Amino acid sequence: MIRVVHICAMLVTVVVAGSASAEEENLFVSGNAAYSEARFQIAVDRYEAVIHGGNWHANVFYNLGNSYYRLGNFGKAILNYERAVALDPHHPEADANLRLARDEARALELRKDWIERYASMATVKQYSIAAAVAFWFSFFLIAHLLLSRRRSAGRIALIALSMMVCGVSIFAIFALENGTRGNALAIVTAKEIEARLATADNAKSVLLLPAGSEIKILSERGDWVYAALPNDQRGWIPTSSAERVRM
């Protein structure tokens, strides 16, 4: 009896998921149609509906970025291109349009330090896999070393190499996640917002941030966020004027 209930529940889940996916695909297609008819705001609404439905894909964010670009909203355009690249680091279209939008908006970019520049040779996903493989490989070698009578120097060196690869990969993940492209990356969506020294509208200005500029959120306090700015300084900006790239 329990098995029958389980099977029924699984079937219901599959049917519901399938219908939701079909609905989002319809929204995506209609968004594309609206875009091709130059009804960009409608296209934005359709793509936003797909995203709110939880169907996150780099192509949806890319198309949404294009729609915002056509509307002249470079802040939102850059934000969605960034999201597309965050989902798929090898998305050539999003990467190309992101450069164009930045150029158009004169958006400021955060500067990577040398560690992050070197760590960017691979993605967090690749480093994660490398770290896991190296970790388990080293443990297999250690187990083999401990349970066999022969202990060669080559096998010990291989263990050391594997553990080093694992350690370097973990360090690279840490550097990337806490770097300028990490989980704290946000994009200024408001037009020319002033970063200030304190959480007050009349506080001293640190930097004028054009729409689409990158910031790294360090902490949040009420309606203000404290962020690292592209000019290596730090300042407060209103929470509503920037959005995190990672949703």
Place this chain on the structure above:
Amino acid sequence: MFQTPSRTAIFSPAILAAVFAFLVAHDAIAASADVTAVLSNSNTAVGQPVQLQIKVTGSASARPPGAIAVDGLDIRFSGQSQLLEGRNFQFTYSYIYNYTVMPLKAGTFKIPPQTVEAGGSTLRTPELTLQVAADSSTAQSPRSKSSASIDPSKIAFVELTLSKTTAYVGEMIPAVVRVGFNVRTPVESLGNGAEITGQGFTAQKMREPRQTIETIGGRTYQVFTFKTALSPARSGKIEVGPVQVHAVVRIPRPNSRSQTMPRDLFDTNDPFMDNFFRDPLFMPSTPQEVKIKSEQVTLEVKSLPPGAPPDFGGAVGNFTLSNEVKPKTAQVGDPFTVTATITGRGNFDRVTAPAFEDEHGWHKYPPSADFKQDDDIGISGTKKFEIVLSANERKDQIPAQLFTYFDPAKEQYVTLRAEPIPVRVEGGSAPAATTAPAAPQAPTTAPSQAPRQASQQEILHQLTELPAETQSFTPLFARQSFWLAQLIPLIALLGFVAWKIRVAHLNNRELQRREALQHEAAALQRSLRREDVSPEEYFSKASRAVQLKTALVRNVDPAAVDADIAASTFGMDEATRTRLRRLFEKSDEARYSGVGNGIRLLPAETRNEVLELIDNLRS
């Protein structure tokens, strides 16, 4: 029991009092000593005395002057008092010496400066003048006036002073406004402070005034000094002022009790004279509004000369310029922050960010400014501009910056130049947008959407593929599936370890079996060397020993070994093989047919031959 004093007990009121006394003494000593002298009235008549007060302030010790001798005046010491005043935790100690001055004849008398020693220094009082009329009716005294008809000019004054009366348009001119109130009519409120009226100029907001006590024309005034700066907005003659002040002062009321007091020298109805030496704060008084204003000051304003450089933004004064940049190295498109610092004196509100000499190849963002003033009125200080630049191509220096101002002292325009700053811009030119394929042209019948700007570059087209697999922003290492997947190598590792242990265990059992066989073979060989063994037992043990040695070599069951297997295992020649075969036959005969029954012992040659045969079994 002995008890140590508690921590709170240490901070007893006595210690607090000592600290207070120290502060008082410290401030009193630290403040510079000052002396004032004042007459209760500078006009009197013969026989009508006035009071002379000498006040030493800011010294913990003072010695009054000796006898004051003036021909025609009888001046006698009438007593002294000490006063401790505290304002904003600044304590001042004062000695007040009172004298009664009795005019003996009419005329104008001058009381010469008196020497007072205070805090180790010698101070001198100002010279005082006393007009003495022949009779009381001619003496100019306000005693007959009622408080309602008090002349404000005797209660207070206001004066406006400009640092110069000729200036250029936009030049900042320091101005000082002094508002004084007679100490006997203490000011209760200054209203909106001092307000400079007039047209054709702007004035900086006045800050809180500085307060001093001054003796002017024989009267003591509490003087409020306001500082500001004016900036003419047009050329020509400009009337500055008057400065108007609406204040509320307390006018002393006549006090009938004073008539009965001993040595009441100031009798009757004079609000200035009544209770003169009493503290005004404790005198009965009435608040009254007074309106006072200063004289106008004429300012002649000249226009700036023609031929101003194009980058002139209206700055007038005297300035210096410096700049710096961070970082020194960047990629194409990365920002540089140029900080330009303009220091000097002038109209900083018209000081704009210095222009770059050559902006080609650079993109400049709007600057941010920060002004830090060095004075009270904001005409001297430092203004810092932060300008963010990004290079569109390779560059080796930040361009020079120019700032132009008009110097009113030199009467000419001055252009300051900050030299170019070497930097390094790496990378190629900015990403070429034109390489991107053109997007499909939008139909001309587009609905009322925001039009795309003509200057926008073409972006890549829409993508129509929507993969079914949903992507996630969560990094791989933070996903549950990643850690669940780690179970696979974990299980594999555990399996590997288990297999290795089992193999080791199996190897261990084989080893034990072999050791048992070796042990048995050795025991058999030892028993074969004994002489008291029967023939059937001897051959049985000898054949068993051969089986054991063969089984150890071939790793087989000893029971499965016969003479041929043993001979082939050890590669025996035919003669030895025959001897081995006979050994097994004798063993079988002895075991199954009882051939050896009756023979108690084997001959020594036979035993040696068997032992030699067994010892030679080596692979």
